[in-house]
Amino acid sequence: MRLSGQTAIVTGAARSIGAAIAQRFAREGAKVAIVDVANPELAEQVVAEIVQAGGEAMFVRADVSRRADVEAMVQAVAGRFGTVDILVNNAGIDPRKNWLEITEEDWDRIMGVNVRSQLLCSQAVFPYMKERGRGKIVNVSSVTFLTGQRNLLHYVSSKGAVIGFTRALAREVGEHGITVNCLMPGAVLTETELARFSEEELDASATMLAAAQCFSRRENASDLEGAFVFLASEDSDFITGQTLNVDGGWMFH
Structure with missing residues (x-):
């Protein structure tokens, strides 16, 4: 198992990409902290599934945009599992809005x-x-940074910022043996998308992506698991500041 003995924090891990990462990390031997704020019941379900499969996991409810919540969350994880070896910054929101209607509060x-x-x-x-002399930080951006996307100007801007943050942080922490990389998912079929769009809209999206991608099928959260494990494992110890695009060949980057 590639993450045996490691402790991982995965934010936004109650469903979709975050849940898939957490469950795969557990299968690879990591002790996993499921962090979420909006979906506590789903988060507890992810924990239960990991434990039932023989893994170790805990749920911490935290608003990761608030420093006090984050500090309490990390202390709880370290208190339970002893330390933190891996951080996956997956939490994110993508509200759609006409760019002229975006308010300061939205931004x-x-x-x-x-x-x-x-x-x-x-x-x-x-x-x-720093104390252990090594660590893995994996941030999550989006292929929309490369494509641009109507009605998502604030979201696309935030995901571009993530790439800049990744590169700058890699410079800051490299001397301590910490790698910082970014993963850029494509058009992952999520529960949110299934709830947000009609069947006709989903079919139209699938047709568009089939023409744009090298692979004709829709991307699933499970398609990202291997890349996250790679960036969280010792296999990527000499890779930092990079952005890995996992989108089925939609955009070449």
Whole structure:
């Protein structure tokens, strides 16, 4: 198992990509902290599934855009599992809105969840990683940074900021043996998308993606698991500041 003996924090892990990462990390031997704020019941279900399969997991409810919540969360994880070796900054929101209607509150909210949270979580886990002389931070961006996307200007801007944050943080912490990389998912079919769009809209999206991607099928959260494990494992010890695009060949980057 590639993550045996490691402790991982995965934010936004109650469903979709985050849940898939957490469950795969557990199968690879990691002790996993499921962090979420909006979906506690789903988060507890992910924990139960991991434990039932023989893994170790805990749920911490935290708003990762708030420093006090983040610091308490990391302390709880370290108190339970001893330290923190891996951080996956996956938490994010993607509300759709015409760009002319985006308010200051809209902008600040999405930047808080999608970008500030990554700073706060990275700051909070840094002392544990520094003490051990190694650590893995994996941030989550989006292929929309490359494509642009109507009605998602604030979201796309936040995901571009994540890439800049990744590169700058890699410079800051490399001397301590900590790698910082970014994963850029494509058009992952999520529960939110299934609830948000009609069957006709989903079919139209599938047709468009089939023409745009090298692979004709829709991307699933499970398609990302291997890349996350790679970036969280010792296999990527000499890779840092990089962005890995996992989108089925939609955009070449």
